[in-house]
Amino acid sequence: MKNIQKDFPILQRKINGKRLVYLDNASTTQKPKIVLKALQDFYTTSNANIHRSIHTLSEEATGQFEDVRKKVAKFIGAPSAENIIFTKNTTEAINCIRLSWADQHIKAGDEIIISALEHHANLVPWQELCKAKKSFLKIIPLTHDFTLDLQAYQKMLSPKTKLVCLTSQSNVTGTINPIKQMVVFAHAVGARVAIDAAQSVGHRPMNAKDIDCDFLSFSAHKMLGPTGVGILYIKDGLINEMKPFIYGGEMVESVQEQSASYRTGPWQFEAGTPNIADVITFGATLDYLNKIGLKNIQAHDQELLFYAKKIFSHYPQVKIYSPAHIKNCGGVLSFSIEGVHPHDIATIFNEEGVAIRSGFHCAEPLMKRLDVNGTARLSFYIYNTKKDIDVAEKGLKKVLKTFKI
């Protein structure tokens, strides 16, 4: 991963006259040259709509688009391309689970379990479903170590549990949940399991078949890919229990004046012109990540987390929200300083050229459980270095000096 920064032109930017130190990767990641080039190449040489025309350009674009479906399947250990649906992001993928599967299978009195670590994307759709169906939302609490209380989870599970929706890694605390074990518990009572892997795919090896989850969703933009591309993995056979969630062209097989029949497989969920260029560009992103190797990326994230935690722990004024064991945590470090608003922390970091996220991180109920009005968050990826964390420490010292803490 040495010299990888040269692959990312944006890292040449100056912010407030300082070198950009980008530590907001849990929000979105920067794009390597090879990805930028793939996007330009597509529009320069191959642009056409897919699955429609029989001219050369269209057939080429269709082939490239469908090749990426195969690549995605391989990347996450799915049995075939037919397990992969393209959406616009993780949020849309989770809403697809709600509208295409849960709407047909959740009934009054049924229970859905989520965890206290969920992003709004994996909370609000289930609140709405429970309201509509008169079903119940149960929330797995946290331990003092910012991990999920697995005993409480096991007690919550019953034949009433129809769906368990879990993040594989928190975007706030970085907690990596033991999803494989949690899937086994859920399946034992006959519940389906949907994994929100927005913070995990692209950060460490993830194998959907091995995890044995029923659904798994993630976003290309959080793993060096373009915005506007999400993925929903659906376990073999489960597609037969689902129906389309948006209707129109592309997803139909035959249309009469008063009715229509729909395509089978993932295509029934992809109505209208999809995000062709960005999906094809995502193929180049996967090649790039494969070349680097997910185990190397995981080790790099952990090394930076260990270093950042060590440095930030030197300051007694800083409260860190992160599991004690590094192995339970991805490359995310949330912290607060009593008496300083997280937006003030982020503003001062920005003066040093350091981009971090501050606020609720789309996890407002979690903030209430942590009893804070938001946190400041550093999040790492392949182009970050220990030097970046040293610059962040400069920002931290400036915050403490400014607020005389």
Ligand SMILES: Cc1ncc(COP(=O)(O)O)c(C=O)c1O
């Ligand atoms: C854990 C988690 N789930 C879901 C999302 C939503 O992702 P997107 O905005 O790409 O739909 C995010 C984004 O930060 C996230 O961190």
